[in-house]
Amino acid sequence: MDDLYRDYILDHYKRPRNFGELEPHDLEAHDHNPLCGDEMGVHIRVEGGKIADLRFHGQGCAISQAAASIASEEYLGMPLQELADLEGEWVIDLLGIPISATRRKCALLNLKVMRGAVTGDASWPE
Amino acid sequence: MATTTTPALDVRADFPILSREIDGRPLVYLDSAATSQKPAVVVDTMNANIHRGVYRLAQEATDLFEGARARIAAFAGGETATTIFTRNATEAINLVAYAWGREHVGPGDVVLITQMEHHSNIVPWQLLCHETGAELRYLDVADDGTLSLDQLDQELSGGRVKLAAFAHISNVLGTINPVAEMAARVRAAGAMSLVDGSQGVPQLPVDVGAVGADFYAWTGHKALGPTGIGVLHGRREILEAMRPFLGGGDMIRTVDFQESTWNDLPWKFEAGTSMIAEGVGLGAAVDYLAALRMDRVRAHERELTRYALERLAELDGVRVIGPPDADGRGGVISFEVRGVHPHDVAELLNRENVCIRAGHHCAMPLMRRLGVPATARASFGPYTSRADVDALVASLGRTRELFGAS
Numbered sequence: 001m002d003d004l005y006r007d008y009i010l011d012h013y014k015r016p017r018n019f020g021e022l023e024p025h026d027l028e029a030h031d032h033n034p035l036c037g038d039e040m041g042v043h044i045r046v047e048g049g050k051i052a053d054l055r056f057h058g059q060g061c062a063i064s065q066a067a068a069s070i071a072s073e074e075y076l077g078m079p080l081q082e083l084a085d086l087e088g089e090w091v092i093d094l095l096g097i098p099i100s101a102t103r104r105k106c107a108l109l110n111l112k113v114m115r116g117a118v119t120g121d122a123s124w125p126e
Numbered sequence: 127m128a129t130t131t132t133p134a135l136d137v138r139a140d141f142p143i144l145s146r147e148i149d150g151r152p153l154v155y156l157d158s159a160a161t162s163q164k165p166a167v168v169v170d171t172m173n174a175n176i177h178r179g180v181y182r183l184a185q186e187a188t189d190l191f192e193g194a195r196a197r198i199a200a201f202a203g204g205e206t207a208t209t210i211f212t213r214n215a216t217e218a219i220n221l222v223a224y225a226w227g228r229e230h231v232g233p234g235d236v237v238l239i240t241q242m243e244h245h246s247n248i249v250p251w252q253l254l255c256h257e258t259g260a261e262l263r264y265l266d267v268a269d270d271g272t273l274s275l276d277q278l279d280q281e282l283s284g285g286r287v288k289l290a291a292f293a294h295i296s297n298v299l300g301t302i303n304p305v306a307e308m309a310a311r312v313r314a315a316g317a318m319s320l321v322d323g324s325q326g327v328p329q330l331p332v333d334v335g336a337v338g339a340d341f342y343a344w345t346g347h348k349a350l351g352p353t354g355i356g357v358l359h360g361r362r363e364i365l366e367a368m369r370p371f372l373g374g375g376d377m378i379r380t381v382d383f384q385e386s387t388w389n390d391l392p393w394k395f396e397a398g399t400s401m402i403a404e405g406v407g408l409g410a411a412v413d414y415l416a417a418l419r420m421d422r423v424r425a426h427e428r429e430l431t432r433y434a435l436e437r438l439a440e441l442d443g444v445r446v447i448g449p450p451d452a453d454g455r456g457g458v459i460s461f462e463v464r465g466v467h468p469h470d471v472a473e474l475l476n477r478e479n480v481c482i483r484a485g486h487h488c489a490m491p492l493m494r495r496l497g498v499p500a501t502a503r504a505s506f507g508p509y510t511s512r513a514d515v516d517a518l519v520a521s522l523g524r525t526r527e528l529f530g531a532s
Contacts, residue, residue: 004473005528014465014530036469037486037499059499061467062529106469 004097005062008070013062018072022055029117030058033105038064042113051078056110063103067095068110080118086111088125134512135418135426140165141509147479154480154517159297159458159487159505161347162328164411168350171410172403191402194409195392201412202323202344203333204359210392211355211405215324216246218343218358219291221395222320223250225371226364230318231288233259238281238290238317240265240273241495242299245488247291247322260288267495271299271448278308282315289318294326294337298487298501299448300431300458302330309339318364324348328507329427329456331420334359346404350507351411355404358395365391372397415508423508427457430506430515434459437519443526447501457506460487463522466529468502474525480517 022043030041038060045053054075056068071091075083088108092099099107108125116122138144141163146153155163199209212218227250231237237251241264255262263281265273273292281287290312294305305321312319323344326332334342341364346355370377370388374397379387388394415423432452438444443464449455463471472484483503486493493499504518 002528005470010529036484037490037493038469039499059467061469063470103473 004103006097009062009066009095009097012066012069016056016065016069018055018076019057019069020055021057022053025055027117029113029122031109031113031116031122032058033060033064033109035105036061038106038109040064040068040109040113042110042117044114044117046080049079049081051075051080051083054114056113060109061106063095063099063106064109067091067107070094071110071114075114083114084119086115086125091125134429135422135508137165137418138509138511140167140414142166142169144509149479151479154478154514156480156482156504156506156510156514156518158328158507158510159325159348159503160483161353162350162507163509164350164352165414167414168352168407168410172352172407187402190409191400191405194405197409197416198357198405198412199359201416202327202342202357202359203335203337204342205362207391208360208362208365210358210360210365210395211401212343212358212395213354213401214347214356215322215343215345216250216356218341218345218356219247219320219322220250221358221371222289222341222343222360223254225368225395226318227251227254227289228258229369231255231258231260234286235260235288236263236281236284236286237261238263238265238278238287240292240303241267242271242273242296242301242489242492243291243293244297244322244324245490246324247293247320248491251291261286263287264491265292267299267301267492270450271296271301272454273301273303273308275304275307275311278311282311282317285315287312287315287317289320291320291322294321294323294332295329295456295458296448296489296492297325297458298460298489298492298503300455300460301449302326302454302456305339306337309337313338313340325456325458328415330424340364346408346411349408349411350414351408352404355401355408357408362391365395370397371395374398376400418508426508427506427510428452428455430510430512431455431457431459433512434504434506434515434518437515438522441519441522441526444522447496447498457510458503459505460501460503462498462501463525466525468500470529471502471522471525474528475518475521478517478521478524480521482518 025043027044032039040058319339320341327344328349347353377397468484
């Protein structure tokens, strides 16, 4: 069993959850990782201050795609304020795999895009 | 299929790093297009000269440095006086874009480059065109990774092209461009030409006189030499007429309060303290390559490329990008693995100490042309062996298995 490319990571990579377009949507953002060219966008529908629905889209490596898919299931129903306060370690813990410094941005791209859509802050999560 | 009678090179013992093991596995280095490994003679020469000559004995340092320049010039078929040292190929190209381009390129003129250029042969021309109001135009890359001479003629026939710049060998596709023919056509149209030889000099016997371009740029660290040194060969009358690039010490003859006069070639373009250790190191590198003979280096890498193309074709789901035939290619192979992102390919190969590159290879416009976000790339040097190619193929097979790729 590979430490990084575990079965559930590969499963989320090949069959990503909550991927596609969402029309109509209330919030959106699009961003990329300039190092490797991974790109990711998100459409979000908001109800009562919470994330009612979302869809990621874009292309990238197994880590960036699986991380978005796994995190998307947690984002559903999350209050916007809670999302705005999330830190990078939240994604890393959620993935449950050892992420090297070179792959950290792959894992965090989905949170960067989500925070960009919700808060307008397009900086990399800490 | 043609066979060769040229024996493969066996020079691995000259490169100490290749005997290094990580986790008990040998190093399989397939990233020579990014930077070559250095033979012990280059490393030893630099160390010895830094400690013995450079700081204590200025004349000895100068002799070593200028001696290296003469040998580097001869290695590439250039003249000593028109062989200018820069920090790297990027700076060599910028030198031309600033010192020649700002003087001669204006509104309505065209700078012509190709879709397969490295960023170092794109961005300096973008800056020039944005500043001067000139237009930056591109020769297309065909699906087989080649350029069209007909399209070159068509662009030149418009009469607006002031300078054309193109790679000798693509660092992504491996395509060997017909640079002598291209330079001749550019010249016949009354325009200037620049060849980016960063991948050419390490892989082919290069005679810049025979290529016939007005400028030919390359870099040391891809040609078994150190980082921090590049080379610009230029046509003498053009270099003499050009204004300087960087101002400072060494590049002047006299300095008065308001005006200065310029040193002779090549020093007119070398402001400030020279990169002495790097020059001497590159001198040792070209001595090493000259002793190997570049025709044998080319034959070795062509056979390896032919072998690698054959072996990669055995793998389902692996698609090679660029010219299909080893004769038209340098030792650079970009490929895609269906269902596996290039970064995952590189990461998985790295587990087995197989070092390849993944990404846009500083050629983002070419990635757009190819319709891919990135590629995986294996590239060869004189020290690369068939066993390295076998390790690549075996590792790629396991990558496909892990991803259960279809």
